[in-house]
Amino acid sequence: MKRYSAFAIAREALNYHTGWSRAWASPEPKKRYDVVIIGAGGHGLATAYYLGKNFGITNVAVIEKGWLGGGNTGRNTTIIRSNYLQDPSAAIYEKARSLYEDLSQDINYNVMFSPRGVMMLAQTQHEIRGYQRTAHANALQGVQTEFIGPERVKELVPIIDINGPRYPVLGALWQPRGGTARHDAVAWGYARACSAMGMDIIQQCEVTGVRTENGKVAGVDTTKGAIDCDKLGVVVAGHSGVLAEKAGFRLPLESVALQALVSEPIKPCMDVVVMANTVHGYMSQSDKGEMVIGGGTDGYNNYTQRGSFHHIEETVRALIETFPMISRLKMLRQWGGIVDVTGDRSPILSKTPVEGCFINCGWGTGGFKAIPGSGWGMAELMATGHSPLTEAFSLDRFKEGRFIDESVAAGVAH
Amino acid sequence: MLILHCPYCGVDADETELSPGGEAHLKRFGPGSSDEDFQDYLFARENPRGVHFERWRHAAGCGKWFHAARSTDTLEVFGTYSAQTTEPPKEICDRISGKRPGWTWRLFG
Amino acid sequence: MSTRLANQGRLIDRSKPVKFTFNGKSFTGFAGDTLASALLANDQMLVGRSFKYHRPRGIVASGAEEPNALLGLGSGDRFEPNQRATTTELFDGLESASQNHWPSLEYDIGAVNKAFARFLPAGFYYKMFIHPRPFWKHIYEPFIRQSAGLGRAPKDRDADRYEHFYAFTDILVIGGGVAGLLAAKTAAQSGAKVMVLEQTAHWGGRAPVDGGTVNGTAVADYIAILVTELEAMDNVTMRLRCMGAGVYDHGYALGYERVTDHAPSLEGPRHRLWRIRAKQIITATGAIERPLSFAGNDVPGVMLAAAMRDYAVNYGVTPGDKVIVATNNDDAYRTAICLKEMGVDVLRILDARDTGGGELMEQARELGIRIDCGRAIGKVSGGKRVKKVAICAQAGTGAALEEISCDAVAMSGGWSPVVHLWSHCGGKLTWDDSLSQFRPDPNRPPTGADGQGFVVPAGTANGEMHLGEIVSDAVAAGKKATQDAGFKAKRTAAPRGVDTAYAPMEPVWLMPRNAEMELRTKTWLDYQNDVKVSDVQLAAREGYESVEHTKRYTTLGMATDQGKLSNINGLATLANALDAKIPQVGTTTFRPPYTPISMGSIGGEARGEVFQPIRRTPMHDWNEAHGADWEPVGQWRRPYAYVRDGETVHDAVMRETRNVREAVGILDASTLGKIVVKGPDAGRFLDMMYTNMMSNLKPGKCRYGLMCSENGFLIDDGVVARIDDDTWFCHTTTGGAERIHAHMEEWLQTEWWDWKVYVANVTEQFAQIAVVGPKARAVLEKLGGMDVGKDDLPFMEWRDGILGGFDVRIYRISFSGELSYEIAVSASQGQALWNALRSAGDGFGMMPYGTETLHILRAEKGFIMIGDESDGTVIPQDLGLNWAISKKKEDFLGKRAQQRSHMTDPTRWKLVGLETTDGSVLPDGAYAVGEGVNANGQRNMVGRVTSTYYSPNLNKGIAMGLVLNGPDRMGEVLEFPGTDGKIYTATIVDPVFYDKDGEKQNV
Secondary structure, three states, X not given: OOOOOHHXXXXXXXXXXXXOOOXXXXXXXXXXXXXXXXXXXXXHHHHHHHHHHHHOOOOEEEEOOOOOOXXXXXXXXXXXXXXXXXXXXXXXXXXXXXXXXXXXXXXXXXXXXXXXXXXXXXXXXXXXXXXXXXXXXXXXXXXXXXEEOHHHHHHHOOOOOOOOOOOOOOEEEEEOOOEEOOHHHHHHHHHHHHHHOOOEEEOOOOEEEEEEEOOEEEEEEEOOEEEEEEEEEEOOHHHXXXXXXXXXXXXXXXXXXXXXXXXXXXXXXXXXXXXXXXXXXXXXXXXXXXXXXXXXXXXXXXXXXXXXXXXHHHHHHHHHHHOHHHHHOEEEEEEEEEEEEEOOOOOEEEEOOOEOEEEEEOOOOOOHHHHHHXXXXXXXHHHHOOOOOOHHHOOOHHHHOOOXXXXXXXXXXX | OOEEEOOOOOOEEEHHHOEEXXXXXXXXXXXXXXXHHHHHHHOOOOOOOOEEEEEEEOXXXXXXXXXXXXXXXXXXXXXXXXXXXXXXXXXXXXXXXHHOOOOOOOOOX | OOEEOOXXXXXXXXXXXXXXXXXXXXXXXXXXXXXXXXXXXOOOOEEEEOOOOOOEEEOOOOOOOOOOOEEEEOOHHHOEEEEEHHHOEOOOOEEEEOOOOOEOOOOEOOOOOHHHHOOOOOOHHHHOOOOXXXXXXXXXXXXXXXXXXXXXXXOOOOXXXXXXXXXXEEEEEEOOEHHHHHHHHHHHOOOOOEEEEOOOOOOEOOHHHHOOEEOOEEHHHHHHHHHHHHHOOOOEEEEOOEEEEEEEHHHEEEEEEEOOOOOOOOOOOOEEEEEEEEEEEEEOOOEEEOOOOOEOOOXXXXXXXXXXXXXHHHHXXXXXXXXXXXXXOOHHXXXXXXXXXXXXXXXXXXXXXXXXXXXXXXXXXXXXXXXXXOEEEEEEXXXXXXXXXEEEEOOOOOOOOEEEEOOEEEEEOOEXXXXXXXXXXXXXXXXXXXXXXXXXXXXXXXXXXXXOEOEEEXXXXXXXXXXXXXXXXXXXXXXXXXXXXXXXXXXXXXXXXXXXXXXXXXXXOOOOOOOOHHHHOOEEEEOOOOEEXXXXXXXXXXXXXXXXXXXXXXXXXXXXXXXXXXXXXXXXXHHHHHOOOHHHHOOOOOOOOOOOEEHHHHHOOOOHHHOOOOXXXXXXXXXXXXXXXXXXXXXXXXXXXXXXXXXXXXXHHHHHHHHHHHOEEEEEOOOOEEEEEEOOOXXXXXXXXXXXXXOOOOOOEEEEEEEEXXXXXXXXXXXXXXXXXXXXXXXXXXXXXXXXXXXXXXXXHHOOOOOOOEEEEOHHHEEEEEXXXXXXXXXXXXXXXXXXXXXXXXXXXXXXXXXXXXXXXXXXXXXXXXXXXXXXXXXXXXXHHHHHHHHHHHHHOEEEOOHHHHHHHHHHOOOOOOOOOOOOOOOHHHHOOHHHOOOOOOOOXXXXXXXXXXXXXXXXXXXXXXXXXXXXXXXXXXXXXXXXXXXXXXXXXXXXXXXXXXXXOOOEEEEEEEEEOHHHOOOOEEEEEXXXXXXXXXXXXXXXOOOOOOOOOOO
């Protein structure tokens, strides 16, 4: 694999860039792998990458029904933050955030992690108390956040209106090292790094069945033939239920639409990511200059990747209240993703009733920011059978009533 | 942007008048039930890509709950019916069978 | 040069000159001009800079597909960036400015020269800027960000207003060209309700420019007749300047009407968003011409052939004196013929087809235009405008056969139907080899609620390119939509359209076919985002093989035109690179809106004060007039405190809190939820709803109740009063009324539907006023009319009666530990009763108090507050409320859940009081730390503060919290690290700080 650098680019420029090789190989599947990961989204690829990097397990195939990174990894609003309230969430998201800091260097692919700061506005007394609580918890969890006043909010985000007639800004929870990254690059970069370790990334290959022997996983049947494996990781977001059923167990998951939109690109006017949960909307500005906007989910099961327009209206209305200047910008494109949501809206990273079969799903609206941490923990769980990062996210919590509820401090997750 | 027919007030209601209420025909498990049954009652969900039975409330209308049989991959509505029932009416199941032969659902179909 | 011709222009009024400015320079156009045609008429070829390389950009199209001519319009609070000049109607005083350059449009230092551009191929940023790490955030990214974006950000609050309209129609026709109008007429003749949207200011679309006849009438005249007919029909609504922006599920569509953009002096909203429900939607959205991919195809002066024809016919403008036409189809000949007939010098037609075209070629030849077949453009030279064209063989690699000086190039690579609106809701496409285009697949339309197709394409949007086929297809589409909408279509024969026949087109995806690398790096696919043929080829070579990968890696089609010009050319380039067929490569998804729509229009009227409804209690105005410092609670506004002149909010809270304990306070408690539950099974029902037993409550008495979710968590609390044998009256928290009412209805309607219970939310029917404090009884007695003594109205009972002439119900309940009466009265009497109580309270030192005082008083008494002590993860057992959980009931919501292992875990944190060792106030939300760290390196925590206040009655900080084994650790001291760096220490104490024995409320 050719290393990426400014020098490499300069060298290639002389031959009109004809010397670049494929970023990842596109092989036919082998008969057997130590580990098969189903799903070449960010979480699946990161799991494979850390299996190789941290545990030396490289006889790995990542199988993808469509194109790698073509699911929610490539259709989210790219926010990275770890200012979660509950210990298990703060641990895995902060692990992810800290891995993002060095990810470009680690995988030699610029994922453009930009710690520009993430701010969650407090617009009611209740939110003030919730975020102050989060700030206290974060301090003990090793997550750097602070509760800031409205003047500091205005200083950091000059385009904000802190004196809105309905919901004036009373303060904010500020995470200076939160930010954004280039979503596609995360998938592409991990794929390239996995491929460089000798792993097989097999696209356009659908899993049609999960084979088990005596309650233990034996392999998968795919549209490109049967593949044997010792361990199986199912990392397919909204399709998890279907695959779980093939393996013989059920999941507490529902798939709903989450929508987002971008404006036309304008010159930089907002450096930080702002989330306004009382009015339901969040916004950041991409490096291209587009204002990237998201809101809440639709409340019913849906696989169409289309949402209902009234949610777009509500989100835009909320953000016009918060940032009056966007009224004269134009919406360039709106789109929907299908997110898989669990009973407590926290993810599942867990062993399953089938030995050797592991599941990673239920990230709901917050999956992108967790990718490196999720991959790290999942790799540890699959390689050793235990990971402190994933322990609390096990499936049995729903039976025990041991939920991880992040709606405590803030209404909207993302 | 769904339109669902409210079987109570007869209105073809826009989605903005409705609030979704998740999977229909759940059997309640209370005190005395096993941990597994109680967990499944609260959390295990069908989540099919295709035929689904779900609850809706005509919240900004007559206020009544009703059931809808709907496809989650095309948003086709096979019918709406009373919430005071433990299974969908036969004519709706028949209609689904005509349109989606071989459909199944956990409890029926 | 680009000039206005002497006597052409069907859309302009030469008697009405219009003044406007561009980059501060004054120009003149005519009424009817677009900003683009007026700029061209003034020889303003250069209108902007591209996104990445800042290359000079000129106008390339004449309509919504324009990628280059994006201008800033207006100024101050009416400034708008990124508006397309081609869709901006000219008006007197219009201010416009070009974008993305510094210091000026002509001299932009951001422009990347040829040599440097080589270092910035597709995806270069993924490969660069990796080391050293901090450089991305601090050096590389700020640089990239500064050079990104197009227009500048508006600064001010928008001065304009916007509105939403609803429309319900049987048939919605999107597109007011000949196909749309004819389809509309066909549909309307059945009696169906029809709505027609046209995005421009004129009916007719391209047809009047392209010519031909319908039933022997010139098509422009035929359109005028159609419009007149349609306007005369009552069942037809016609909207100009209204774009079909998006098609959504179940026949929902958005119309984006630009009401006053073209005439800002008019009254009315700037934009109007139509939310339309249609049974059937006809997309008559036309087609877009494709550029040709040759080197230098981005030099200002290179224009789509049909656009050049539009400027000539519609506005009497030619973008050049000496024009070269390059094409792979017959349609571009029309441009050559039209220009030639207007006296423009058409130097050459380069037809990439070896055998050239058909009848139109002959017409052109007869006019004396030289036509070279099998020839291509090798390269266009010129910086800020076209200077010369190198001609080569289409079959070759680009070796120049000849160079000709010229100042404009018209190009046509064929046409792509506008399939966006067909595709938004899932309509599929099929590849048409003969026209090299994707067209709607009639077998796979978007489907609606009934599972049937609800969109019908018509005319060129359906891939029909000749007038004869267009009109017959439009009539067929009209009939199909009519029938599918449930109407009977009238039997009418389609009119006969006639225009000149075409010879077959030939796909040309690269010009010349085997262009060498040097040329491919200058052959633009996406003008705005600077994506070249070589970029797409690089992406394919590097394994970004899916069309989504290529699009994202190169940014092809992601500019503000969303690939309207570049999509098919890019796909074809990718297909060639992968040695695949175009339909195998597939298309990217079409997402709404068709062209960008203003955020203002999406938001609509609901902004500022009316952003969300405000709920007001009957005493709202009084509260406002008496210093209320408002706190939003849901959509209610409650006074946090009543602040007097010279006081801070904190001062006011301290004063009010002391006054309740020492004298008497009055509280507007109207926002508390009030729900009547009535019926033979009401008691049984409430026994399921509450953890306590409610069925055995005696009429006339009250009981504090807790509600849990089926998942076991505490969701609400409040006092329940039994009114009579089958009637209970339930109070909920302020935020809880609607939620709890819905919760009750849900269980009644969907689980226990055979129980005879009726539930009504009467929150807004009653005003409720709490009179609280040692002198409360005296106040009520002064008002007179009811016996409110210790024995007449004991604690936790209620009475109906006449108090001071008001028909009231008095509950003797207390959330403060004081002698307390909550008096309910009809909402209409609320203010009057408030006034009466205020007067009666005059001699007793009565003061109104707000929510913060309410909170402090309840915290002094150790009463929990939903939302503070509970947060969705707390069960009543955590709060020491076991006394309120019935042991006798077999079942209630939450009972089974509370038996799960984690819920019965003895290590759950439990409620205690917390008292700082120095009397200070614990920080809100602080956590108590234990020893060491957990497996993830997080500090172990053993508790947290749930409520914390300064108590002016106790003169110290008081708090409640949830603590590991808390009730067993009375007297222990915990450490709470603050976010201010301090460690607060607090002793675990009983949560009841004030009047532990409850003597004050039982008087």
